[in-house]
Each structure stands twice: as structure tokens, then as C-alpha cells.
Amino acid sequence: MFAAHENVKNSILEAIIDSAYEWIVVVDKEGIIQYMNRTYAEFLGENIHSVTGRHVCDVIENTRMHKVVESGVPEIADLQYIRGNYMIANRIPVKVDDEVIGAVGTVIFRDTGQWKKMNSHIKSLLHELEFYKKDWHEKNGAKYSLQDLEGRSEKMVHLKGQVKKAASSDLPVLISGESGTGKELIAHSIHQLSERSGKPFIKVNCGAIPETLFESELFGYEEGAFTGAKKGGKAGKFGLADGGTIFLDEIGDLPSHMQIKLLRVLQEKEIETIGSTVSRKVDVRIIAATNRPLQQMIVQRQFREDLYYRINVIPLNVPPLRDRKEDIPGLVAKLLDKITSRSGKRIIGVENDVMNWFLSHQWPGNIRELENVLEAASHFSPGEIILADFVPGISHERVTAVSGEKSLKEILQETEEKVLRDTLRDCSFDKKKAASLLGIGKTVLYEKIKKYNIQEV
Incomplete structure (x- = not known):
């Protein structure tokens, strides 16, 4: 009589679980499926009896149930892609005497029609998010962050600390180091960590611009300023960087006449486009980088001493490999x-x-x-x-x-x-x-x- 009563209770419990809005799966400590409710098995195209005893990875795509068993850390409201649909999954480790013996996973849904509507909405939002992320990266210009700066050596830990301190200020930074050490990555990281991270990051390679085009590239020009000038004029790098950061890479290659103009921008915080008689205020943070010995270039009169002290307020040195x-x-x-x-x-x-x-x-x-x-x-x-x-x-x-x-x-x-x-x-x-x-x-x-x-x- 007691056994019959227990069988009825188990049947009722199983019927409730099978008709639940959630899909349910239970695995042991080896990641082997011990139970899956009927609605989940049907969605996966599996027989409810044949899934028992199989590894969860062989039945559910992109599953992390076995990972939760290994880590013992629950994962709540995780987005999971199953059979062309985005699902919201919860994965909870099961413990006995502080030992993980398995895990219970649930996938949340309502009914097929509501889920399809919700799934389409999620896909639409994800596509929209990707579009805005791409647009932001194109406008922002900064691709790297401090996480991209690999290194756990004492020198790199010290450098990362300096980068964080430099990012919190608005002072000019001079990054020095040999070619190939990652100076540009440092500049990107400073911008990304700064309060200007939502504004443009504009890079200028001073060694790649012809000397005759430097002024128009940096400060821009007005329409009709010279023969061949574009209709409507052109914004210079400083104008594009307004509110953000300008990265002057290989600043040791900056021509002498442009060193004077750059010094004025740093002192007056304003630029004058070619063909204009009116100066324009700009709010730009300067980050410069060089692999050349600027102090030696000062002695040789190849680089202005006053400009050097203006850009070298926060010096950072990237160690060679x-x-x-x-x-x-x-x-x-x-x-x-x-x-x-x-x-x-x-x-x-x-x-x-x-x-x-x-x-x-x-x-x-x-x-x-x-x-x-x-x-x-x-x-x-x-x-x-x-x-x-x-x-x-x-x-x-x-x-x-x-x-x-x-x-x-x-x-x-x-x-x-x-x-x-x-x-x-x-x-x-x-x-x-x-x-x-x-x-x-x-x-x-x-x-x-x-x-x-x-x-x-």
C-alpha cells in the first residue's frame, strides 16, 4: 500500500515537471544525464528514455552543465544558443556535505509562439548592439585596452600601474621604447581608461606624413585655401580629436616648423586651420610616442627643448622583450x-x-x-x-x-x-x-x- 502511494506521488511529480514551463536536465558529477523532462527532450529531437546515460555535451549544444559540476559555481540567466534559438539558462550545482555530486539545469521559456517572438526580439537587439559597437569603434579609434597588454613580470606590473595613474589625469604623456615593444597599445589603454574614453582617439604617424602636408593633416583647411583644396574644406586631426585624445606616434620625426605649431597648440589650446583668420579652441589630450633619443636630438638641435618638456609631463618607458x-x-x-x-x-x-x-x-x-x-x-x-x-x-x-x-x-x-x-x-x-x-x-x-x-x- 505504501509502495503504491509512493508510485502515485512520483507519477504526479514527474507529470508536473514534464508539463512545467521550464526545460529541466539533471547531470551527475561526470556530466552524465540522469534526467531530462519530456518537453526539453522533444525540443532537442531526442527520445526521453535514450538521453539518460549519455554525456550532456552529446545531447545539448553549447552546454556548460559539465563546467558547473567542475567549478561548483552556479550560472544564472546565461544566454545559450540551442538549435537556432537563444535560450536563458540557469545551471545550479548540487552539493552533499560540501561535495558537488551533480547539477540541475533549467531553460526558461513560455510557449512556442511567445518564445519565437522573444527569440526574434533578442536577435534583433543583438544585431543592433553589434551595429552600434562597430560604429562606436570606428568613431572612437581605440582598439586595445589594458587587458591586451600581456605580461606578469615585475616591470610590466609596474608599467600597468603607471598606465592606470596616467589615465586618471589629463596631462600629456610621452611613451618611449624600442620599435615593436607595444607603445601604441599603451596609448590606446590610457585613452580607454580615461574619462575621455567615449570621445575620439585619433592616431597620427608623424613619420608617415609628407612634410608639405603636415599642417593641413593636423589642423585642416578651409574651402579654397589652396589649389586642389576639397570643396567644403577638411577637418584636421586636432579638430577630429576635440574632446578626446590625439596620439602622435614617432613624434621624433615631426618637422621643425610643425614642432613650433604644436607647441602653440599645447600652450594656447587652440588651432588655426589653413585659410582661416580665426583661431578655434580645442580640448585635446596629447599622448606622444618615440623610439628615438629625444634628449640627444635636443643637443643636436633636431628637437625643441621647450616642446620636449611640454609633452614629457608623464614619462612612460616600455621595456624591451x-x-x-x-x-x-x-x-x-x-x-x-x-x-x-x-x-x-x-x-x-x-x-x-x-x-x-x-x-x-x-x-x-x-x-x-x-x-x-x-x-x-x-x-x-x-x-x-x-x-x-x-x-x-x-x-x-x-x-x-x-x-x-x-x-x-x-x-x-x-x-x-x-x-x-x-x-x-x-x-x-x-x-x-x-x-x-x-x-x-x-x-x-x-x-x-x-x-x-x-x-x-
């Missing part, structure tokens, strides 16, 4: 993520010999050189792990070492030639076998042999 080699493993992981997401090729790491070489190399081209080397190596590596044979600079047979001055194209060509020569040598110059190992056709192999003038020895 050779002085913070403990950051290299983290940088390698981060750069590989960036490279593989761009190329689509799966590379998960480097072998120990490669990492040892990375840690012993002096990196004259700093992070830019490291990225170029990794990009070349990932391009030629046949597997998921980068091997020493495919890393430019490691082989003793190579005559010239990779430097930060070399372009990615040069690095790729040098590595390609080395791989071709090594493969042909290992195959005793059997071209058919070499082409097969390299995964290219014989015609392509012959063209490359001719290109690099590789001869059988």
Missing part, C-alpha cells in the same frame, strides 16, 4: 590565438626546443619580431605543435638571423627555402616524394626549386 623574458610564454599563447583566428589554422603551442630558443633569443625587433616569427612558423608547420625545424632563426644552417627590420614576406620566403632544401635533402632529391611530404604538386615544387635555384648535390 629581452628584459622581461618571463613574459614570453604568455605572449606566445596570446599571439598564437591571434594568428590562428586570423588564418583559421589550428596551432595549439610550440615544442620545448622552440620555447627554449625563444627564451634565449635577444629579440631586437621585440614583440613585433616574435609575432612575425610565430606567423611564419605556423604557416609552414604541418601539425598543431610548432617544431624547431619550421622556426626562422633556429637552424644553424641559416646564414642570416631574423630581425625586427625584416618583413613577414621576407621571413616567409627564407623559411620556405629552408624547408624545401631540407625536405629535398632528406628525400635524396626524390622530387615526387618531396612533393608528397610537402603536400604540393610536382609542378609547384619544380617552380619553387627554380625560384630558389636549388641544385642537387
